[in-house]
Amino acid sequence: xxxxxxxxxxxxxxxxxxxxxxxxxxxxxxxxxxxxxxxxxxxxxxxxxxxxxxxxxxxxxxxxxxxxxxxxxxxxxxxxxxxxxxxxxxxxxxxxxxxxxxxxxxxxxxxxxxxxxxxxxxxxxxxxxxxxxxxxxxxxxxxxxxxxxxxxxxxxxxxxxxxxxxxxxxxxxxxxxxxxxxxxxxxxxxxxxxxxxxxxxxxxxxxxxxxxxxxxxxxxxxxxxxxxxxxxxxxxxxxxxxxxxxxxxxxxxxxxxxxxxxxxxxxxxxxxxxxxxxxxxxxxxxxxxxxxxxxxxxxxxxxxxxxxxxxxxxxxxxxxx
Amino acid sequence: xxxxxxxxxxxxxxxxxxxxxxxxxxxxxxxxxxxxxxxxxxxxxxxxxxxxxxxxxxxxxxxxxxxxxxxxxxxxxxxxxxxxxxxxxxxxxxxxxxxxxxxxxxxxxxxxxxxxxxxxxxxxxxxxxxxxxxxxxxxxxxxxxxxxxxxxxxxxxxxxxxxxxxxxxxxxxxxxxxxxxxxxxxxxxxxxxxxxxxxxxxxxxxxxxxxxxxxxxxxxxxxxxxxxxxxxxxxxxxxxxxxxxxxxxxxxxxxxxxxxxxxxxxxxxxxxxxxxxxxxxxxxxxxxxxxxxxxxxxxxxxxxxxxxxxxxxxxxxxxxx
DNA sequence: CTTGGATGTGTAAACGTTTACGATGAAAAG
DNA sequence: CTTTTCATCGTAAACGTTTACACATCCAAG
Numbered sequence: 001x002x003x004x005x006x007x008x009x010x011x012x013x014x015x016x017x018x019x020x021x022x023x024x025x026x027x028x029x030x031x032x033x034x035x036x037x038x039x040x041x042x043x044x045x046x047x048x049x050x051x052x053x054x055x056x057x058x059x060x061x062x063x064x065x066x067x068x069x070x071x072x073x074x075x076x077x078x079x080x081x082x083x084x085x086x087x088x089x090x091x092x093x094x095x096x097x098x099x100x101x102x103x104x105x106x107x108x109x110x111x112x113x114x115x116x117x118x119x120x121x122x123x124x125x126x127x128x129x130x131x132x133x134x135x136x137x138x139x140x141x142x143x144x145x146x147x148x149x150x151x152x153x154x155x156x157x158x159x160x161x162x163x164x165x166x167x168x169x170x171x172x173x174x175x176x177x178x179x180x181x182x183x184x185x186x187x188x189x190x191x192x193x194x195x196x197x198x199x200x201x202x203x204x205x206x207x208x209x210x211x212x213x214x215x216x217x218x219x220x221x222x223x224x225x226x227x228x229x230x231x232x233x234x235x236x237x238x239x240x241x242x243x244x245x246x247x248x249x250x251x252x253x254x255x256x257x258x259x260x261x262x263x264x265x266x267x268x269x270x271x272x273x274x275x276x277x278x279x280x281x282x283x284x285x286x287x288x289x290x291x292x293x294x295x296x297x298x299x300x301x302x303x304x305x306x307x308x309x310x311x312x313x314x315x316x317x318x319x320x321x
Numbered sequence: 322x323x324x325x326x327x328x329x330x331x332x333x334x335x336x337x338x339x340x341x342x343x344x345x346x347x348x349x350x351x352x353x354x355x356x357x358x359x360x361x362x363x364x365x366x367x368x369x370x371x372x373x374x375x376x377x378x379x380x381x382x383x384x385x386x387x388x389x390x391x392x393x394x395x396x397x398x399x400x401x402x403x404x405x406x407x408x409x410x411x412x413x414x415x416x417x418x419x420x421x422x423x424x425x426x427x428x429x430x431x432x433x434x435x436x437x438x439x440x441x442x443x444x445x446x447x448x449x450x451x452x453x454x455x456x457x458x459x460x461x462x463x464x465x466x467x468x469x470x471x472x473x474x475x476x477x478x479x480x481x482x483x484x485x486x487x488x489x490x491x492x493x494x495x496x497x498x499x500x501x502x503x504x505x506x507x508x509x510x511x512x513x514x515x516x517x518x519x520x521x522x523x524x525x526x527x528x529x530x531x532x533x534x535x536x537x538x539x540x541x542x543x544x545x546x547x548x549x550x551x552x553x554x555x556x557x558x559x560x561x562x563x564x565x566x567x568x569x570x571x572x573x574x575x576x577x578x579x580x581x582x583x584x585x586x587x588x589x590x591x592x593x594x595x596x597x598x599x600x601x602x603x604x605x606x607x608x609x610x611x612x613x614x615x616x617x618x619x620x621x622x623x624x625x626x627x628x629x630x631x632x633x634x635x636x637x638x639x640x641x642x
Numbered sequence: 643c644t645t646g647g648a649t650g651t652g653t654a655a656a657c658g659t660t661t662a663c664g665a666t667g668a669a670a671a672g
Numbered sequence: 673c674t675t676t677t678c679a680t681c682g683t684a685a686a687c688g689t690t691t692a693c694a695c696a697t698c699c700a701a702g
Contacts, residue, residue: 003688014652019690027650051688053371054657059689096402211533212562216569241533248537324658335682340660348680372658375687 002043010039022047024295047091061087061290062097062109064123064134066116068175073209073237075263076115079137082283083113090287102126111290113137118177133293135286138179144293145301146285150180153275153306154187157232157260160273160308162195165317166230166258172217172238174209181209184234184262202226207238214241222249229257229317236261236268243272243313254315264309273314275306323364331360343368345616368412382408382611383418383430385444385455387437394530394558396584397436400458403604404434411608423447432611434458439498454614456607459500465614466622467606471501474596474627475508478553478581481594481629483516486638487551487579493538493559495530502530505555505583523547528559535562543570550578550638557582557589564593564634575636585630594635596627 004022008015013032020028021036028036039045052059063080084094097107103123105112114136117124127134128143135144154171161169171188174181185204192199205221207214214233218241231246233239239261246253253259261274268274281304289300325343329336334353341349342357349357360366373380384401405415418428424444426433435457438445448455449464456465475492482490492509495502506525513520526542528535535554539562552567554560560582567574574580582595589595602625610621 001688004690005688015689016653016691017651020651023690025691029650032650048375048688050371050374051657052690054375054659054688055690056657057690211531212536212565215533215536216565244533244537325660326658336659337661337683338681341681344660346661350680353680369658372687373660375658375689376660377687378660 001048002045004045004047006043007036007039007045010043011035046089049088049091049093052091058108058110059091060093060095060109062105062107062112063094064097064099064103064105064112064114066118066121068116068209073235074265074267075235075237078265079115079279079283082279083286086280086283086287090291092287099123104130105132111135111294113286113290116178118175119179133290135290135293137282137286139301139303141299141301143299144289146282146289147179147301147303148277148282148306149303150183150306151187151190153262153277154184154232154234155191156187156306156308157184157262157275158188158191159194160260160310160314161230161232161258162191162197164230164258164314166228167197167317168203168228169230169232170203170205170221170226170228172205172207172214172231172233172242174207174234174238176206181234188232203228207233207235207241209235209238211237211241211244214238215245216241218242218245219249222251230314231257231259233259233261236263236265236272236274239272239274239313240268254313255319258314258317260308260314271312273309273311275308277306278304322369323366325366325368327364328357328360328366331364332356367410370409370412370414373412374414379429379431380412381414381416381430383426383428383433384415385418385420385424385426385433385435387439387442394556395586395588396556396558399586400436400600400603403600404607407601407604407608411612413608420444425451426453432456432615434607434611437499439496440500454611456611456614458603458607460622460624462620462622464620465610467603467610468500468622468624469598469603469627470624471504471627472508472511474583474598475505475553475555476512477508477627477629478505478583478596479509479512480515481581481631481635482551482553482579483512483518485551485579485635487549488518488638489524489549490551490553491524491526491542491547491549493526493528493535493552493554493563495528495555495559497527502555509553524549528554528556528562530556530559532558532562532565535559536566537562539563539566540570543572551635552578552580554580554582557584557586557593557595560593560595560634561589575634576640579635579638581629581635592633594630594632596629598627599625 004015004018008018017028018036021033049059087094097105097109099105103126112132112134114134117136117138124140137146139145139147171185173185176182189199205217207217231242233242239259243253243259246257251257261272264274264276285302285304292300325336325339329339338349338353339357342354370380408415418426418430420426424447433453433455435455438457438459445461458467460466460468492506494506497503510520526538528538552563554563560580564574564580567578572578582593585595585597606623606625613621
């Protein structure tokens, strides 16, 4: 691992100058800055978080978790691991940090990443008012944010079902007071609209982002007389629950009903048709934006693309007849 | 925070001697050792992991997770947080570490803690053979282990139901190839035996430690004609699933069936009667034992007590008539 | 032609440990 | 009595950063 001293040697400056350049501190000329960055790039240097922390500089970024996330769905765990890895790469580490009633962090950190925030989450404004640099996973114009392209995801999933000939497709949503939940639903509607099909409100089932809730919602709906040959579950967890429900209802997947999930969790594995989220990229963008936030730049948001992975739980309509 | 230098000053020795004393390295007299430890105690000193790690000494303990745990049930997350806190207290940090096919850790660490191991887990022997110091959560004579007193827990839960007058009590188990799952079931049997009641194998339902599986198991059993007025779920997660199933079956809790869980997860909250696990103590014992393992002492195991917390999901039999 | 501030850069100490090496003394060996 | 050995302990450098401070240069103001 290259150290700051080697960078200094290559760039022909002192270590303190390198440190200043790296941390965007004033008092370093444009030209020197360039030379340092060049050296950093060629050597592939990354600051050592341990050394950094020793001198007292908080080298951790606080993780602010919404209560719902505290139960760590597999998705969030995965996102977390990616974040941790990406942060390490730039000399930072994650630390989960509790918040007070107003949503302000109780522990000091270099910056914060906000996870699982819902609309009008008071914590967002609180953070902005307090001047804490942060990036949030989700969309929130006026601050730094990064989010998967959920509208596109919902659209892709639904269109896939439509293209397979399914005309009655239901959707299993997560919390609608979360952006992700709403946006995936929006994508569903858009695909319907585009195909010239009507939107039936009774075909949207509330799965609360959990397998159990999804199971109950699907089963109750079907037993209540709702019929569909395609089902879009807005998370793999919910897809799992839905799958189980369909099985218990005596319906074969994909012969009688096609199922598509969302997230592409590795555990769910080989069989589920799902829309893939590029967690590494989301994480990378998040730390990049956090960097900008730390540097005091103007707020910026970023969408990261998703794509559909057709697997074994979707089939052309009528294939099972 | 006191530093090693202050200890040195108080104990009237040099810093290097303190370091040696703390790490059990040779070359320090019994008397000096005592003086150092005395100073450590009075100042409440704990080594700084950051500084330690900077000089190259691995100050992390590796976390070896069984595949099943990778989906981080809330229980394991909680245990993890407690472990992290306890380790920090003695100057160590946790790091999750992957294992190779034989179960050996891929990354070097000071010591290891093994989580979610099942019976005859090959990783245990592999670790022993390789001479890696470790402690496992669960019971495994011949190595260092710490485990909640699950037989007692299962017994307490069942006895509670029995004492309330329930004679037909079913049990919802987790994986039976895990010690915890089996032991809680053993406790159930013991309580039955003690009360002079017969054991009905059909009353043990497989919940696979998940809410969804629990729901399906309970519902299927009940619809299959199984009847009970008391139900012991071997985890709060499963209790949640069971609760939902009972609700969907039109059964009132606790009027028609009493339900007791296991773990006492904070999220599950105020209403569920459950057996409480003392996670802080488990964590403390684990790091204590890991310390002994690092010092090369003889293997030792420890049970930590559990206790029942009666809340709103259990009631005397017939109260709902 | 001096003074004075910017502006850019370097020197060195500090953070809290570990550890190679040398120093000290006492006991054992000659 | 001298030499060697051994156990015990201290000195100082090292780990990779940050940062207070000093230094140099340059340009504008006096």
